[in-house]
Amino acid sequence: MRPWIAVAYSAPVAAATAVFLIYPIGQGSFSDGMPLGISGTFNFMIVFQAEHNILMHPFHMLGVAGVFGGSLFSAMHGSLVTSSLIRETTENESANEGYRFGQEEETYNIVAAHGISTMAFNLNGFNFNQSVVDSQGRVINTWADIINRANLGMEVQSR
Numbered sequence: 340m341r342p343w344i345a346v347a348y349s350a351p352v353a354a355a356t357a358v359f360l361i362y363p364i365g366q367g368s369f370s371d372g373m374p375l376g377i378s379g380t381f382n383f384m385i386v387f388q389a390e391h392n393i394l395m396h397p398f399h400m401l402g403v404a405g406v407f408g409g410s411l412f413s414a415m416h417g418s419l420v421t422s423s424l425i426r427e428t429t430e431n432e433s434a435n436e437g438y439r440f441g442q443e444e445e446t447y448n449i450v451a452a453h454g455i456s457t458m459a460f461n462l463n464g465f466n467f468n469q470s471v472v473d474s475q476g477r478v479i480n481t482w483a484d485i486i487n488r489a490n491l492g493m494e495v496q497s498r
Contacts, residue, residue: 359372420447
């Protein structure tokens with residue numbers, strides 16, 4: 340197992356240790372700890388919020404944003420790699436069969452992955468002016484164009 344996998348799995352272990360061991364010791368009784376049942380867990384969360392107002396704590400907010408942000412970036416990374424796989428199998432086999440453990444060559448095309456980012460975010464280097472065009476030179480509007488128009492509209496309204 341790679342070392343960063345062990346580090347990743349240490350987070351839920353640390354959270355369980357905090358909730359099941361450290362918090363009850365700090366409160367002076369193991370009856371204050373979180374029970375294992377679902378209704379007891381919900382009751383614990385409601386009481387914990389009532390006593391400590393944990394939802395308004397900045398570290399809790401950062402933690403929640405980090406968990407959701409991490410899952411978003413994991414999904415984006417997975418879809419990016421999956422969408423740029425180089426098929427080395429037949430139609431009757433899974434695309435996952437194209438990879439053999441320990442092989443040297445890549446099974447995805449990083450150039451295609453960067454092309455997806457160009458289309459998604461309307462990036463052409465640092466030129467943000469209508470960078471996505473079709474073969475006949477017509478602009479293909481993206482969400483960045485919509486945001487750009489909204490920004491221009493707000494700028495006009497503020498004058």
